[in-house]
Amino acid sequence: MFFYFPLWQGSGTTDELYSGVEYLYENLRDRFEFEIVPEFDTSGSEKKNKILNYDVLLKDLRLFKECLFQKDPDMLFTLGGDCSFCIVTISYLLKKYPGMSIIWIDAHGDLNRPESSPSATLHGMPLRVLIGDGDKSFTDICSTNMPIENLIKVGTRDLDQPEVEYIGENNVCMIDGNNEPSSIIEQALNKSNDKVYLHVDLDVLDPEVFRHVKCLAPGGLTRNTLVDVLRGVTEKREVVGGSVTEYTGSEPEDAKYIGEIMRIMSS
Ligand SMILES: [Mn+2]
DSSP states (O other): OEEEOOOOGGGOSOOHHHHHHHHHHHHHTTTSOEEEOTTOOOOOOOOBTTBTTHHHHHHHHHHHHHHHHHHOOSSEEEEOSOGGGHHHHHHHHHHHOTTOEEEEEOSBOOOOOTTTOSSOOGGGSHHHHHHTOSOHHHHTTOSSOOOGGGEEEESOOBOOHHHHHHHHHHTOEEEOTTSOHHHHHHHHHHHOOSEEEEEEEGGGBOTTTOOOBSSOOSSOBOHHHHHHHHHHHHHHSEEEEEEEEOBOOOOHHHHHHHHHHHHHHTO
């Protein structure tokens, strides 16, 4: 099952991710049969408990969760939006598939707690929330927590100091995105279980080849490397879920590329 979930409120106070994902949806809705979450709220709300748009994020994420449990899909691919909705999609699938590995392809750590986050944005915290560590209202949304050893991070290069410490203390699996695709694939396969979730934050790509994301970070993957890695993992593992996030642009060429990413991960 495919979902369109245009959450932007986890990315700050401006909604360029909303127009970006809306553009993708308009261009890809003929290729994928997207489900929509009814009564999704696109407004912003106050900062609370060190998290921007606190109330509306809680509301939208709870709606998404409710919708998923009603529809009960065995496979779930989501077009976003900002990374924070993965709190819902990953915990939902972990309940079905407790051993599922999460391959998180993203320039950033996404491992902050509200107290350590410089930006107060929820899209910098989803992995920590999934582990069960963070604001209680958000960790309560997770039906199942993610064991840290199920997490495999690819292409991460822009970390906050508390994240660096957390990664070191917890021995988080980190794969350098500047390796050859074959090496990235081999390392990811060595570490992963049979069932896999593939998360793509488009900011994992190098700004030289892809600029339409909110949080640019130099030193990233080429477009082909990302596609090769997704293909390599998909060939050897059962991919039960995935997400594509953080697009801000409106380019036909990008929509085509992102459609290809969605097709590969769901094939
Ligand atoms: Mn990111």
